[in-house]
Amino acid sequence: MRPTVHDIAAEAGVSLATVDRVLNKRPGVRAVTRDKVERAIETLGYVRDVTAANLAKGRTYPLVFIVPAGDNSFMRGLEVEVRAAIARSAAERTEITILSVPAFNPQALAEALEEAHRRQPAGVAVVAIDAPEVTAAVKRLRDDGIAVVTLVSDLPGSARDHFAGIDNIAAGRTAGNLIGRFLGSREGPVAVLAGSMLVRDHRDRLEGFHAVMRDHFGARALLPVIEGQDDAVLAQKLVAALLAAQPDLAGIYSLGAGNRGLVAALETAGKAETICVVAHELTPYSRAALVSGTIDVILNQDAGHEVRSAIRVLKAKADGLPVIAAQERIRIDIFLKDNLPNGQA
C-alpha cells in the first residue's frame, strides 16, 4: 500500500493539518516543522492522490469558450467537441459556457471577450483574430488573473498563456511539399484559396507554402491568393472564375474553409480529376471529396485534441501549475483516401 497523509503525519510526529499545510505550500508552519514533514514525505516516497484531493476540495473550473458562428464545418465540429467536453464536465470538474461570435469580426470578438470577463471564469479559450482590440481584451483578462488560451488561430505578441493549435507554417510547408511532389514534372501554375488574411492561421499557412514552393519548386508559377472568406458560395464563384481564366491550372492549395464551394466549382467545370488539390480540415464534405478523388490530400487538426488540450492547460494555469509543452503539442494530420479514419468527421 502506498503511503498516505496519515503515514507521513505519524512519521513526522505532527498532525494531519500540518502535513496538509506543507503539502499545499500554505503559510503558518515553522521552518523546522516543515523540514520534518518534507523529510518524511521524502523517505516514505509519498505521492498525493489527486482524485482524493479533488474530491475533498470540491473545486470546479468555470471556463468560457469563444467560437465563431456560421456554417464553417470545421468550426461546427469544434463546437461539437466543446459540447462533448461539457458532457464530461462532471468528471473533469469543469463548468463550460460557449459564446458564439460572428466570424472575422474583431470588434465583435473583443466584445465577447468582455462578456466572458464579466462572468469571472477561471479561464477563457478563444479562436483569435489578429487585431489590436482583441489583444487588448486578452490583456485585461490576464491582468484580472483569468487564464487565456488561443484555439486554432493564435494571437502572437499578446498576453495569452498558451496556443492550442497546430504549427501553421509547418502545415503550409507540408502542403507545398505534397503539391510539388505530386505534380512532379507536370506543367501549369498553382493557385491558393484562403479564407481571410485577418486570421493568423491562414497567414502562417500561406507563408510556409510560399517558402517551400520558392525553395524547392522554384519553376512552378504561383497565382495570387484568392480570399473566399471561408464562405462556400463566394469560394465557388471565385474558383469558377479562376478555372475559366487559367485553363492549364495544375494545382490548388485550399488553406481555409469553404471547401464545399471549391469542390462544387471543380466538379462543375469537369476538372475534379485533373487538378491536384490539397485542402485543410477533415469534414463530411472534404472527406467525401477525398474519397471521390476531387481532393488529393487533406491536412487536418484534431479539434477534439485541441479542445481537450485547451481545457487541461486552462485548469493548470488557473492553479498556477506548469504545462508540459511536448504533451500539449497538436499534430498536423495528413489524410489520403487510404488512411482515412472510419469514425466521425
Added chain:
Amino acid sequence: MRPTVHDIAAEAGVSLATVDRVLNKRPGVRAVTRDKVERAIETLGYVRDVTAANLAKGRTYPLVFIVPAGDNSFMRGLEVEVRAAIARSAAERTEITILSVPAFNPQALAEALEEAHRRQPAGVAVVAIDAPEVTAAVKRLRDDGIAVVTLVSDLPGSARDHFAGIDNIAAGRTAGNLIGRFLGSREGPVAVLAGSMLVRDHRDRLEGFHAVMRDHFGARALLPVIEGQDDAVLAQKLVAALLAAQPDLAGIYSLGAGNRGLVAALETAGKAETICVVAHELTPYSRAALVSGTIDVILNQDAGHEVRSAIRVLKAKADGLPVIAAQERIRIDIFLKDNLPNGQA
C-alpha cells in the same frame, strides 16, 4: 450541485446501501424497491462520481505487458511508453509488469503468456505472433477470465478481446499510393523490405501495398519481398545486394523495422537522394533519415496512444464494461520532414 447517492436515497425513501445495490446491479433488492430507486435516479439525473467510487473501492488492476526484446527502436519506444504508464500507476490504479521475450519466437511467446497467466493479472497486453501455440495460450488466459489485448500486431481468429494497433492493410495502401504518386512517370522497379512474414502486421501491410500497386500503378514492376528480420545488420546486407543487382531501382517500401540498416546501405551506395523511400515507425534513426532526405515519408503508429488505449480497454474488459470502438481507434500518422513533431521520438 449535482445529485449524490444521498439525494437519490432520500428521493426514493430508502437507505444508501440499497441505492448502492441497484447502482452496482447487485442482487438482494426487491423489484419494487429497485424500480423506486431507478425512478429516482432518472428524475434526479444522477451520474455516479467515478473517482469517488474508485477511492472507496480501492481497487487496482494488475496488468502484464509482453514486449519483444532486441534493439528494434520501435519496440524500445513502446517499452518506454509502458514504463511511462507505470509511472502513472498510482493515479490510474494499475500495477503493471513488463515481460520481455525474444522476437519472432512463437514458442518463447507462448511460454511468456503462461508466465503471465501464473501471475493472475486482470489483463494481458501482448505484441502477438501469428502462431497456433500463441493462439492457444491466449485462449487459456481468456478461459480463466483474464482480459487479453493484442498490441501492434494482431492475432485474428484468436480469443483476444481487442487489438490496439493500426489497420495495417490501410497502412500498406497508403504507402503504395504515396510511392506511386511520388514516382509519377519515373521509370524503375520498386522493392519491399519486410521483417518477417511470421507477424501479422507485416503480412497485412504487404497485402495492402500490393493491392494498390496492382490496381492503380499497374505498370510499375514490383520486386520479390526481402525479409530482414527487423535486424539492422541483416537488412543492410540485403539492401546493399539489392542496390547492386538493381541499378535502376526507383523506390523502396520498408514495412518493418531495421531502418538503420536500410539507410546505411542507401547512403553507402550513394543512392540516398535518388531512391524514393517510404518507411514505418518514427524513431531517432528514421527521423534523422527523413530530415536528411534519405527517407521521403514515414508512416507511424503512436506507441503512447497504443499503450494508453490497451490499458483503458483492459480495465474496461476486466470490469465487464463495453469499449467505445471509435475512441480506441489508432490512427496511421504520415510524416514528411515538414510536419515532423518537435518532441520525442
Added chain:
DNA sequence: CTGTTAGCGCATTCAG
C-alpha cells in the same frame, strides 16, 4: 503556529 474534527461521494461490512 499546530491539532481536532467533520465531511467530499461512494462502497462495504455487519446487524436487523
Added chain:
DNA sequence: CTGAATGCGCTAACAG
C-alpha cells in the same frame, strides 16, 4: 431483503 455505521485519502473550518 434492507439499513446504519465506518472508511478510502485528502481538505478545510474551527479551536487551542
